[in-house]
Amino acid sequence: MNDLTIEEAATAAARPTDRRPPPTPTARAVRRQSPTQNFARTVVPLVAAIVVLSLYSNSQNPAFLTSSNWQNILSQVCVLGILAAGQTFLIIGGQMDLSVGSLVSFIGVLAATRLDAGWSTTTVVVVCLALGVAVGLLWGLTVAFLRVPPFVLTLGGLSVFASLALVISDNRPIPVLDGGLTELGFGQWFGFRAPAVILVVTVVVLGLLLHFTRFGRNVFALGSAPRAAYLAGVPTRRLTITLFVLNSTLAAAAGLIMMSRLAAGDPRSGEGLELSVIAVTVLGGAALAGGRGSMVGTFLGVLVFGVINASLTFLQVPGAYQSLVTGGILIFAVTVTAVADLRAGRVATTQGRAAAFGTAVAGVVLRRGRGDAGNGEGSGASSL
Amino acid sequence: MRAQQATGAARWALQVERVSKSFPGVRALHDVTLAVRPGEVHALLGENGAGKSTLIKIVTGAERPDAGSVLVGGAPLHPYSPRAAQRLGVRVLHQERQIAPDLSVAQNVLLDNLPRGRLGLVSQRSIVSRAQAELDRLGLDLDARAPATSLSPAEQQLVELARAVSRQASLVVMDEPTASLRRDEVRTLFEVIGNLRSTGTAVLYISHHLHEVFEIADTATVLRNGERVGELVVAETTQEEIVTLMFDRDVAHTRLPRRPRPAEQTVALSLRGACAPPRLQPVDLDVRHGEVLALCGTADSGTSELAELMAGVRAPAAGSVTVAGGSAVGRRTRAAGSGIGFVPADRKGSGLLLERAITENVVLGRLRGHARWWHWPAAVLRTARRALRRGGVRVDDPRRAVSTLSGGNQQRVVIARWLLADSGVLVLDQPTAGVDIAAKFEIYQQLLDLTAEGLAVVVVSSDYEEICCLADRVVVLRDGAVVGEVPGDGATPERLYQLEINMQSTGGVRA
Numbered sequence: 001m002n003d004l005t006i007e008e009a010a011t012a013a014a015r016p017t018d019r020r021p022p023p024t025p026t027a028r029a030v031r032r033q034s035p036t037q038n039f040a041r042t043v044v045p046l047v048a049a050i051v052v053l054s055l056y057s058n059s060q061n062p063a064f065l066t067s068s069n070w071q072n073i074l075s076q077v078c079v080l081g082i083l084a085a086g087q088t089f090l091i092i093g094g095q096m097d098l099s100v101g102s103l104v105s106f107i108g109v110l111a112a113t114r115l116d117a118g119w120s121t122t123t124v125v126v127v128c129l130a131l132g133v134a135v136g137l138l139w140g141l142t143v144a145f146l147r148v149p150p151f152v153l154t155l156g157g158l159s160v161f162a163s164l165a166l167v168i169s170d171n172r173p174i175p176v177l178d179g180g181l182t183e184l185g186f187g188q189w190f191g192f193r194a195p196a197v198i199l200v201v202t203v204v205v206l207g208l209l210l211h212f213t214r215f216g217r218n219v220f221a222l223g224s225a226p227r228a229a230y231l232a233g234v235p236t237r238r239l240t241i242t243l244f245v246l247n248s249t250l251a252a253a254a255g256l257i258m259m260s261r262l263a264a265g266d267p268r269s270g271e272g273l274e275l276s277v278i279a280v281t282v283l284g285g286a287a288l289a290g291g292r293g294s295m296v297g298t299f300l301g302v303l304v305f306g307v308i309n310a311s312l313t314f315l316q317v318p319g320a321y322q323s324l325v326t327g328g329i330l331i332f333a334v335t336v337t338a339v340a341d342l343r344a345g346r347v348a349t350t351q352g353r354a355a356a357f358g359t360a361v362a363g364v365v366l367r368r369g370r371g372d373a374g375n376g377e378g379s380g381a382s383s384l
Numbered sequence: 385m386r387a388q389q390a391t392g393a394a395r396w397a398l399q400v401e402r403v404s405k406s407f408p409g410v411r412a413l414h415d416v417t418l419a420v421r422p423g424e425v426h427a428l429l430g431e432n433g434a435g436k437s438t439l440i441k442i443v444t445g446a447e448r449p450d451a452g453s454v455l456v457g458g459a460p461l462h463p464y465s466p467r468a469a470q471r472l473g474v475r476v477l478h479q480e481r482q483i484a485p486d487l488s489v490a491q492n493v494l495l496d497n498l499p500r501g502r503l504g505l506v507s508q509r510s511i512v513s514r515a516q517a518e519l520d521r522l523g524l525d526l527d528a529r530a531p532a533t534s535l536s537p538a539e540q541q542l543v544e545l546a547r548a549v550s551r552q553a554s555l556v557v558m559d560e561p562t563a564s565l566r567r568d569e570v571r572t573l574f575e576v577i578g579n580l581r582s583t584g585t586a587v588l589y590i591s592h593h594l595h596e597v598f599e600i601a602d603t604a605t606v607l608r609n610g611e612r613v614g615e616l617v618v619a620e621t622t623q624e625e626i627v628t629l630m631f632d633r634d635v636a637h638t639r640l641p642r643r644p645r646p647a648e649q650t651v652a653l654s655l656r657g658a659c660a661p662p663r664l665q666p667v668d669l670d671v672r673h674g675e676v677l678a679l680c681g682t683a684d685s686g687t688s689e690l691a692e693l694m695a696g697v698r699a700p701a702a703g704s705v706t707v708a709g710g711s712a713v714g715r716r717t718r719a720a721g722s723g724i725g726f727v728p729a730d731r732k733g734s735g736l737l738l739e740r741a742i743t744e745n746v747v748l749g750r751l752r753g754h755a756r757w758w759h760w761p762a763a764v765l766r767t768a769r770r771a772l773r774r775g776g777v778r779v780d781d782p783r784r785a786v787s788t789l790s791g792g793n794q795q796r797v798v799i800a801r802w803l804l805a806d807s808g809v810l811v812l813d814q815p816t817a818g819v820d821i822a823a824k825f826e827i828y829q830q831l832l833d834l835t836a837e838g839l840a841v842v843v844v845s846s847d848y849e850e851i852c853c854l855a856d857r858v859v860v861l862r863d864g865a866v867v868g869e870v871p872g873d874g875a876t877p878e879r880l881y882q883l884e885i886n887m888q889s890t891g892g893v894r895a
Contacts, residue, residue, distance in 0.1 A: 213758060214758075215757075217744060217747070217748075220740060221749075224737040224738070224739055225738065227734040228728075228733070228735055228737055228748075229749070231695075231697065231716060231728055231734055232748040232749035232801065233717050233719075233721060233749035234717070234748065
């Protein structure tokens, strides 16, 4: 039976076929690539940045590499880290949520006024988290069923919640005098500062969810090729909704932590946070086009952010320079990655390198070049 | 001098001289010669895979021939680029719409040739008047000021045609221009072609429908296996003669052997009055376990829609699609859960996560029997390896990105996914498009082996040889309705083609 097929195949091979494109040589020409290599490509430079910065700061001030300073760094990036963890899910799934920053302010203010009004801590926590779920449902349902671009939708949400926070608080921080939530900001759990513990536990749990469950793998599928995921039987709509609910709930929790760390509901506490969140997520290797990213990468991105801020403080650089440095690192990181992608995938020759650098700028903006036909990426570890 | 050139140009609008073209492993064209006079409509005929598309690509400058030359209006096409072809006056009317929906008709007509006034500014008024003049010249009843979205598909196609000939064209290439048109719309198109003819523009016309050829064409070239097997004056020939030329009766088509199946075959999937307007009229159809059912029809016949109904990609507007257990298929998620695998035509965009690892592509989605919530990498790798082995995918490291595989192996990764999911029904849309010939036969063999295990396989194909080689039963669709059913061993490319285009059988058909 087999002989016959081969024979037939051979006779048939003589037949021309014009409808078929010729077998693509690119499939073999592309250098070997693996998710592991991609992962290493984003992680190694981040780790290097953290190590170099830490060592330098430590040489200037030996208090830098101490347990208490690291707990401090983790506590300071706790809110950012939780938001970034949620955003990582969304971005890998090809979505985005810009409303998280102002949701943090809004939830913080709301919780502060409710505590002030004498509600019990439990009630406040439940109400706030439920609100987070509701907001996520709203975004998720709108995106999944009306196909509104999440960028525009949540940009609207950003304004709405920012304004609501100001309205509720009458444009003033509302102090929270006492209550169970102080524990979240200032407690000591297992001998560590509570926000640091919360951040680490959240990242570990969400990392497991993202990388080791069917849910997480489906998120990657949704972001890489929504149509293929749908046709393979992935419930894409339900998944989209779940992603937004997860993210908004995490943002609500982050709002409570922000409030307890400030011991006040500050209507401006989350201002601009959404951009930092997206910055660290992208820094951690997530592609805005979807389908790529990792929780470890995001966590390292958050750490880079935290270490830079701490270093600048230790080195007594004025706070105004902080965004300059983080922004610069972000631009550098994505440009280098894009160049590496282009070189590995499309322009393997030296003559293309100059062009690669030029197009890299566009690649940074769109991040689509890397996903193009699957050969836009490759092993570029050598270039970093 | 000028006059000489003009008379030279007047002799032939297009000359293709001894053109050959090969792709790796495939000889697409061999020593093909063809000539079209100005004002002549020349039909290019041949079944799928005969070399029509390659020839068109060469004439329009999208591909360069390995040997031979192309002359347009007496001038050699050089270099082989779409730009050079355009400069010589070659225009193409593609099968797919290329319309900017948010612009006006006028802007679409003059899309690549906007008139510029003083200061290089574009005047809306001059665009509209010029475009309207263009439309009137072609005898098209369209308002140049209307937005392009308000047009029907056919009108959009006519707008594209107007764009194609808005600058002096010596040759217009039309690739299946009637594929999505209604009969009255076809009439309008033919009138426009008549106008073009009277202005001395030559037309190279590719169509599946022979009656159109007899209605509109002056001459015809028939290709078979990349060679010219006939040049005919349409007025002096018959449909029978053309069909005989298109299909070589002397070559017995290959049909793969199959193991004996149980006489009593149970129904795996049944459609009752299921329809998907506007393309597909109500269909009653049963798919049985252990058979390969082929859906055969031209691109506009509704075969893909029927496959999508079966796979639950779209819900039937009326009627029902039910699986063996009796549960309805309406949504893709549920269909996948109830064991209907789907291999879409667009493998790279809809079948695979191209950037992701092979393992992830195999274990994607709802997998009956492997519905584990927890994805431990080592266990996933083991499961994937097993599925890949069963699916016949040869790969050293399944953690590689799936894009590094060849087309045939990519397709088998998709098939392996559904084997892992324990699917009872496998629906495949153009399963071997872009797959090299050896891999193609391996896929056929694999599908036949699967039916021997009781799987029901539905194949949508526009490749007659594929259908004849593979199918146990062929259902032919025309204009969205089932028009015939042929047992697989009685199917020949010629007979299927005649059914597709509604040509009366002449007794010359071999059983």
